[in-house]
Amino acid sequence: xxxxxxxxxxxxSKAKGQMVDYKVTDISEHMSFLEMMDVxxxxxxxxxxxxxxxxxxxxxxxxxxxxxxxxxxxHGPDRGVTTCQLHMRMFNDGDTxxxxxxxxxxxxxxxxxxxxxxxxxxxxxxxxxxxxNTSGNTQxxxxxxISKHAADEAMDAATCIGCGAxxxxxxxxxxxxxxxxxxxxxxLLPQGQVEAADRVQNMVAQMDLEGFGNCTNTGACxxxxxxxxxxxxxxxxxxxxxxxxxxx
Amino acid sequence: xALDSKVPKGPIKDKWTDYKNHIDLVNPANKRHIxxxxxxxxxxxxxxxxxxxxxxxxxxAFAYQDSPRRAHSIxxxxxxxxxxxxxxxxxxxxxxxxxxxxxxxYRSREANVYRLAEVSANIIDQCVAQGVPFARDYGGLLDxxxxxxxxxxxxxxxxGQTGQQLLLGAYSAMNRQIARGKIEMFNRHEMLDVVIVDxxxxxxxxxxxxTGEIERHSAHAVxxxxxxxxxxxxLSTNAMGSNATAAWKIHKKGAYFANPCYTQIHPTCIPRSxxxxxxxxxxxxxxxxxxxxxxxxxxxxxxxxxxxxxxPTELSEDERDYYLERRYPxxxxxxxxxxxxxxxxxxxxAGYGVNxxxxxxxxxxxxxFERYGKEQAKIHNIENPSPAKIxxxxxxxxxxxxGNLFQMYEKIIDQNPYETPMMIYPAVHYTMGGVWVDYNxxxxxxxxxxxxxxxxxxxGANRLGASALMQGLADGYFVLPYTIxxxxxxxxxxxxxxxxxxxxxxxxKEVTERIDFFMNNKGTKSVxxxxxxxxxxxxxxxxxxxxxxxxxxxxxxxxxxxxxxxKDIYIPGTANEMNPELEKAGRVADFLxxxxxxxxxxxxxxxxxxxxxxxxxxxxxxPQKGEAKRNDEDFAFVxxxxxxxxxxxxVLHKEELEFKDIELKQRSYK
Numbered sequence: 001x002x003x004x005x006x007x008x009x010x011x012x013s014k015a016k017g018q019m020v021d022y023k024v025t026d027i028s029e030h031m032s033f034l035e036m037m038d039v040x041x042x043x044x045x046x047x048x049x050x051x052x053x054x055x056x057x058x059x060x061x062x063x064x065x066x067x068x069x070x071x072x073x074x075h076g077p078d079r080g081v082t083t084c085q086l087h088m089r090m091f092n093d094g095d096t097x098x099x100x101x102x103x104x105x106x107x108x109x110x111x112x113x114x115x116x117x118x119x120x121x122x123x124x125x126x127x128x129x130x131x132x133n134t135s136g137n138t139q140x141x142x143x144x145x146i147s148k149h150a151a152d153e154a155m156d157a158a159t160c161i162g163c164g165a166x167x168x169x170x171x172x173x174x175x176x177x178x179x180x181x182x183x184x185x186x187x188l189l190p191q192g193q194v195e196a197a198d199r200v201q202n203m204v205a206q207m208d209l210e211g212f213g214n215c216t217n218t219g220a221c222x223x224x225x226x227x228x229x230x231x232x233x234x235x236x237x238x239x240x241x242x243x244x245x246x247x248x
Numbered sequence: 249x250a251l252d253s254k255v256p257k258g259p260i261k262d263k264w265t266d267y268k269n270h271i272d273l274v275n276p277a278n279k280r281h282i283x284x285x286x287x288x289x290x291x292x293x294x295x296x297x298x299x300x301x302x303x304x305x306x307x308x309a310f311a312y313q314d315s316p317r318r319a320h321s322i323x324x325x326x327x328x329x330x331x332x333x334x335x336x337x338x339x340x341x342x343x344x345x346x347x348x349x350x351x352x353x354y355r356s357r358e359a360n361v362y363r364l365a366e367v368s369a370n371i372i373d374q375c376v377a378q379g380v381p382f383a384r385d386y387g388g389l390l391d392x393x394x395x396x397x398x399x400x401x402x403x404x405x406x407x408g409q410t411g412q413q414l415l416l417g418a419y420s421a422m423n424r425q426i427a428r429g430k431i432e433m434f435n436r437h438e439m440l441d442v443v444i445v446d447x448x449x450x451x452x453x454x455x456x457x458x459t460g461e462i463e464r465h466s467a468h469a470v471x472x473x474x475x476x477x478x479x480x481x482x483l484s485t486n487a488m489g490s491n492a493t494a495a496w497k498i499h500k501k502g503a504y505f506a507n508p509c510y511t512q513i514h515p516t517c518i519p520r521s522x523x524x525x526x527x528x529x530x531x532x533x534x535x536x537x538x539x540x541x542x543x544x545x546x547x548x549x550x551x552x553x554x555x556x557x558x559x560p561t562e563l564s565e566d567e568r569d570y571y572l573e574r575r576y577p578x579x580x581x582x583x584x585x586x587x588x589x590x591x592x593x594x595x596x597x598a599g600y601g602v603n604x605x606x607x608x609x610x611x612x613x614x615x616x617f618e619r620y621g622k623e624q625a626k627i628h629n630i631e632n633p634s635p636a637k638i639x640x641x642x643x644x645x646x647x648x649x650x651g652n653l654f655q656m657y658e659k660i661i662d663q664n665p666y667e668t669p670m671m672i673y674p675a676v677h678y679t680m681g682g683v684w685v686d687y688n689x690x691x692x693x694x695x696x697x698x699x700x701x702x703x704x705x706x707x708g709a710n711r712l713g714a715s716a717l718m719q720g721l722a723d724g725y726f727v728l729p730y731t732i733x734x735x736x737x738x739x740x741x742x743x744x745x746x747x748x749x750x751x752x753x754x755x756x757k758e759v760t761e762r763i764d765f766f767m768n769n770k771g772t773k774s775v776x777x778x779x780x781x782x783x784x785x786x787x788x789x790x791x792x793x794x795x796x797x798x799x800x801x802x803x804x805x806x807x808x809x810x811x812x813x814x815k816d817i818y819i820p821g822t823a824n825e826m827n828p829e830l831e832k833a834g835r836v837a838d839f840l841x842x843x844x845x846x847x848x849x850x851x852x853x854x855x856x857x858x859x860x861x862x863x864x865x866x867x868x869x870x871p872q873k874g875e876a877k878r879n880d881e882d883f884a885f886v887x888x889x890x891x892x893x894x895x896x897x898x899v900l901h902k903e904e905l906e907f908k909d910i911e912l913k914q915r916s917y918k
Contacts, residue, residue, distance in 0.1 A: 012825060030521050030662075038526055038776075045774040045829065050820045053828055055314065057487040059527045061656065062412055063318040078659075085659050110458055111826045118435070121315055125427040129420035130379045134299045134725045136370040138377040142334060145388025155381040155406055158413060162317055191379045 001027050001093035005040065007052055008100045010109050013116075017109065019098075029089040033076060034059060034066065036088055054113040059084040061226065064161030067168075068113055069100040074165035074224045082163060082226045102168035106175070106211045117164050119210035120178065126206035127199040128182045130191050150188050157184040159227045166221035166229075172213030177221040179207050180233035187240050197244035204241055251504070251888055251903045254686040255359040260909045261341075264363045267687075268730055272737035279304030281743070282736050283467040285452055287439045287494045289316035289422070291415055291717060292700025293473030295724025298421035301430035303729055305736075308465055309422070310434045310454060312489055312831075317419045320475060320487040321720060324411025325532035325653065327393060327403035328717040330368040335392055339400040341365045348715060349910050351397045351584050352680070352708020353858035353878060355507070357886070358909055359687060360705045367726040368718050372404055374725060378417040382406050394537055395713035397584035397917070403714045408532050408653045414717055418724070437463070438831065439494045440759045442470055442501050442696060445751045449498075449696035453752075453759045457831060460824040462760055464752050466745035468736055469695045471728065472498055473720075476679035476701040478511065480839045480846065481791075482783025484676035485517060485530040491835035492842050495683050495702045503691035504888035504901060506704035507681035508842065509850035512711055512859050513792050514677030515588035518660055519608040528675040529660060531611070531653055533713040536581045538616035538646060539670070541592070542568045543600040543609050550600050560602070560610055560669050571595055579917040586710045586859045586876075587917060589674035593792050594874075596673070603671055612669035617642030674792060678716060680707040680859065681849070684888040684903075688731035689723060692888075697732060699723035704886065709858025766833050767823050771816035775832040778813045782806060782836070782843055790847050795863040799851040803844055803896060810840040844895035849887055852900065855879035872914065880912050 002025045010017030024040050031039075034056050041051035057065040066083040070076035076086040091097065099113065107115040132138065158181070166177035183200050186192025192199070215234055222231045256267045274282065282305050286297040289311040297309040311319065331344040344365035349356055372390070376382065382404050383391040392401040406413040425431040436457040443451040443466070451466035477492035478484035499505045516531045544550050544560075545567055552558035572591055573580045583591075592609050595601070602608050621642030625633040633641070643666050647654065657665050683691050683698040685705055691698050700720040707715060785805050789798035813836070821827045856865040856876035865877045886903040 028522055028524060031524055032526070032660075035524050035526050039524060042774060042776060045818065045820055048818075048820065051829060053826055057313060057318055057489050058320060058323045059488055060323055060485075060529050062323050062409070063313070063320070063487065065313060065318050080655065081659055085656070087659065087662070089662060114826065117314055121423075121426075121433075121435070124420070125423045129424045130377070131424060132377045133302050134295065134374055134378075134421055135302075136367070136374060136726050138370075138373045141332070141372045141376040141382075142389050144376075146384055147388050148384045148386050151381050151384040151388075154379075155383075155413070158381050158406075158416065159409060161412075162315065185381065186379050189379050189381065191377060 001029065001088070001091065003027055003091065004096040006096060006098045007113070009052070009112055012111055013108055027088055029087070031088045032059070032084055033070070033086040033088065034084050052113060053111045056084055061085040062161060064163040067102045067115060067163055069102055069168055071098050074102065074168040075226050080226060080228055082161070102164050104167045104173035104212070106173065107164060107167065119212070120162055120164065120175070122210065123175070123179060123203055123206045124182065127202035130186060131195060144190055146189060154185045154188040157181045157188065157229065157233050160229050161227055163226065165224050165226060167212065169220040169224040170213065171218060171220070172216060174215045174221070175207050175210070175212040176215040176234045176237065177225065177229055177231070179203050180237035181229050183237045183240055184233040187236060196240060197247055200237060200240040200244050251684070251901050252686065253357060253903055254688060255357070256687065260359060260362045263359055264366055271730065271734040274733050274737050274740060276304050278740040280306070282306065282739060283308065283745070284469050284471060284732070285465060285467040286310070286471045286473060287452065288319065288472065288474035288700070288702070290319035290321035290473060290475060290700060291411070291418055291720030292702070292724045293471070294319065294415065294418035294422055295721050296471055296473060296699060296728050297431055298418060298425055299725050299729045300732070301425035307425070307431045308434065308467060309431055310437045310439055312436065312438045312457065314435050316422055316433070317416060319415060320490050321415045321717070322412045323487065324717055325408040325530065326395065326534040327405035327410045327714040328371065328414060329395070329402050329714045330372045330404060330718065331365055331402060332369050332372060334390060335401045337400045339402050343400065344368060344402065346910055347398045348706070348712060349708065350915055351710055351712035353710050353915055354708065354880065354884065354907065354912050355510070355857055355905065356706055356708030357905065358907060362909070363727065364706050364719060364722050367722045370726060371718060371721045375414060375417050378420060380406065380413045380417045393534055394582060396533055396536060396582045396588065397579070397712045405534065408534065408650055411717060414721065418721070440497065440834065441755045442498050442693070443751050443755045444501055444693065445745065445749060448694045450745045451747065451752065453755050458826050460822070460827065462756055464747040464756060466747045468739045468742060468745065469697065469732060471697040471699060471732070472683065472702055473699045473724065474702050476682065477839070477842055478676045478679055480782065480843050481676045481786045482779050483520065483525060483528050483787070485514060485528050488527060491838070493835050493838050495698065496838040496842055498683060498691060498693060498696055498698070500891050502693045503696060503698070504684040504890050505682070505845065506684035506886050506888045507709070507849065508846040508889070509790070509853060509860050510680035510709045510858060511676060512585055512678040512680060513589045513674045515585055515592055515674050516611060516672045517675035517677070518657065519603055519605065519671055519673040529656065530675070530677060531657060531670065531672060532650070533585065535611060535650060535653060538649070539581065539611040539613050540570055540615060541572050541581055541609055541611055542570045543595045543602060545569045547599065550602065553602050554604060569600070576917045583917045584710060584712060589792060590861060592674055607673045608671040609673065610669040611672045613646055613665070614669070616646055620645040678711055680704065680709060680711055684886065688734065689728050690731070690735065695735060697728060699728055709860055762834070763823050763830065766817065766819045766830055769817055769819070771818040773816045773818060775817065775829055775836050778809060778817070779832070779836045779839070781809050782840055786843055786846070790850055793861045793863050794850050796851060799847050802847040803851070806840060806844040806847065807896065810844070813837065813840055841895045845889055845898055848896060848898065849889065852887065853883060855883045857883070871918065872916065878914070884912070
């Protein structure tokens with residue numbers, strides 16, 4: 001198929017960006033979206049132009065590095081996939097595709113489609129862990145049985161890949177799905193209980209500090225999340241936060 | 249220099265304990281004055297960085313991605329082995345040790361493997377304490393599954409995302425130390441050289457991938473945990489950015505590179521579909537627990553399927569060739585990876601491949617649907633269930649176990665694997681070879697360590713499934729933090745290592761000159777052009793089976809591509825900005841050297857062992873006819889190569905392998 005691409009180009013974090021049109025031809029429907037971008041970039045390099053910078057790494061939907069806003073949706077029109085797993089069969093010959101970086105005040109553009117997600121790192125550093133040393137002297141793994149239900153729910157929350165699609169999709173640029181997922185994972189496990197109150201308060205405080213917006217229950221984040229992280233995690237975080245603040 | 253593996257004396261089961269009891273330690277107050285650089289933040293690097301920081305060292309960690317959480321360990325699906333014997337099926341440290349040495353085709357160092365098996369149980373305890381949500385049974389205890397090449401269930405897992413969960417565990421431990429200021433994290437940075445002062449590794453030169461700035465970082469020791477070199481094939485299951493640069497740079501500065509020819513071609517990957525393909529996707533080996541692998545028995549059916557006249561589901565049982573079950577009745581679909589891959593290649597080379605390219609076999613879950621369905625019907629007291637009901641119940645169980653893998657398959661291939669068998673074909677996945685290290689995980693450069701997939705130490709010529717995660721975390725959490733202390737105890741009075749020395753000047757100059765060359769070369773070809781060319785030679789001549797003629801040609805051809813690369817490479821943009829083409833150029837330049845050494849090593853090893861299959865060395869008759877033929881008399885050694893300027897001129901050093909606790913035997917899975 002032949003396509004017109006409208007792509008956000010921005011030299012660096014300080015430069016003023018703009019949309020630029022490109023044409024690609026003979027795109028196979030079996031290509032992934034990023035392979036289509038590879039074709040474009042090869043074309044640009046061969047004609048002496050600078051290729052479009054975009055984040056990507058594992059190309060199997062798990063590292064969370066890729067991050068494009070395609071035709072107004074984070075990771076494009078398909079559901080339950082990241083951009084690297086989006087296939088060109090989702091598009092038609094002659095389509096015009098708009099490709100922008102994830103947009104949020106807390107995710108400044110570094111170059112073209114690459115954004116800075118260090119805010120997520122700082123939120124995790126504020127409390128996204130269980131304070132146990134990696135000493136090897138912990139108790140036997142089976143000494144605390146955990147109900148399968150709780151373990152499965154914790155796992156569902158823990159599958160978040162930290163891509164930032166939730167923030168990019170939210171009209172308020174809220175990071176509550178991301179933070180809620182981490183808070184939930186630990187809140188659901190006995191190991192995470194000890195410091196649960198501190199964790200949720202510290203992570204939420206950092207989230208606010210980074211300039212993410214609040215949640216107004218629109219639910220776009222859940223729809224666009226490539227891993228299907230549920231809104232329930234936001235509700236759980238709110239309950240955890242409330243009970244932590246009430247406890248003082 | 250003679251190779252000294254520094255394996256402690258004494259019986260194998262006491263070596264590690266005795267060793268730990270007798271090494272020099274650094275007291276907590278002194279650790280504050282010692283800096284350690286960790287390059288790479290996957291399971292090995294991440295766990296090492298966190299643990300070293302907890303112990304009190306000042307850690308500087310480097311990742312080329314924007315977060316440690318994105319390292320490619322995250323993509324490991326199936327699980328992690330540990331000799332817990334929770335299933336009561338006769339597992340033990342010895343059995344895990346034995347399986348790993350045998351699985352590695354008797355080409356690994358016994359003492360290292362025993363230690364790995366010994367600390368494996370601790371890893372699970374540690375991860376559970378960190379909040380890793382492993383799969384559990386209804387009683388609340390940890391669940392296990394089986395992997396290839398073993399007869400027990402010792403694999404712990406978190407759905408099909410075990411690597412992700414373990415990495416996030418290590419990442420959380422890192423975050424705790426980053427918050428405390430004990431780890432200084434350098435995201436989007438790439439190590440471009442190691443700095444050696446008075447014969448010791450004392451720092452690195454790194455490039456800030458956002459600004460292009462070249463930076464100097466000093467430390468008392470340098471730990472490289474940068475993963476494997478599978479991307480030398482261009483197409484592999486590795487991440488796009490996975491590279492050998494850190495490992496190759498230390499090799500060029502004096503670290504020997506061991507067994508580069510040992511590569512794992514993983515049997516269950518999604519077949520390639522076209523020239524535009526940028527990477528291959530793995531389907532977890534865990535699928536072989538429940539999937540049966542087959543091709544049609546008759547050539548007419550093969551043709552009918554390829555031309556779309558017949559569906560695989562229309563073939564009756566006796567029209568199918570379950571070739572693994574036929575050839576290896578004892579292990580069936582759970583033979584080790586190298587055996588399963590070669591068997592698939594054998595059938596496809598004979599013309600039985602089931603897709604248009606002729607390079608695909610079926611992985612079929614129909615019997616699992618039936619088996620689980622009947623079991624569920626019984627559990628739920630459903631009398632005389634219809635076949636459709638049985639299938640539905642069975643599919644629900646399979647979905648719970650492998651749902652994410654099935655979904656991934658459907659997204660890529662656009663076929664529903666619940667309705668039609670999956671198509672799979674082997675792909676490059678893991679490299680057992682790597683930087684040579686002694687028992688302490690130190691390379692031949694004093695103070696320079698290498699851990700995880702980047703080193704060569706534990707998997708011999710073939711790695712068993714679910715052992716990579718085990719090794720990465722064992723090295724990082726439990727081995728390196730001890731062994732490095734023994735070395736650093738001599739550095740408590742050294743003080744901070746200055747970065748304004750002539751050694752740093754020279755290393756930085758070398759790095760800058762190479763970048764300048766790339767930016768100023770007025771060539772005409774992109775980096776990928778060369779990378780794809782290299783990959784094709786590697787796959788065709790240094791791939792699943794190799795012979796002397798092909799390997800000799802490969803060496804010459806790679807050398808020629810390298811010459812062309814340095815003449816005709818073109819890099820757009822500038823060096824002082826984010827420039828992905830420039831990053832790739834440096835990595836491919838290193839692959840172009842590594843590839844030649846790889847072929848040289850494969851040429852030297854005139855035996856078949858593990859992932860290295862030499863066509864000249866196969867069993868000619870008897871029950872093992874056609875199977876790989878190992879030659880213990882002449883090749884029971886580690887091949888450690890010393891850099892001498894050109895990869896073709898590398899000098900071989902042999903570390904003879906002694907097997908005192910395991911008898912060397914033909915590796916039979918029949």
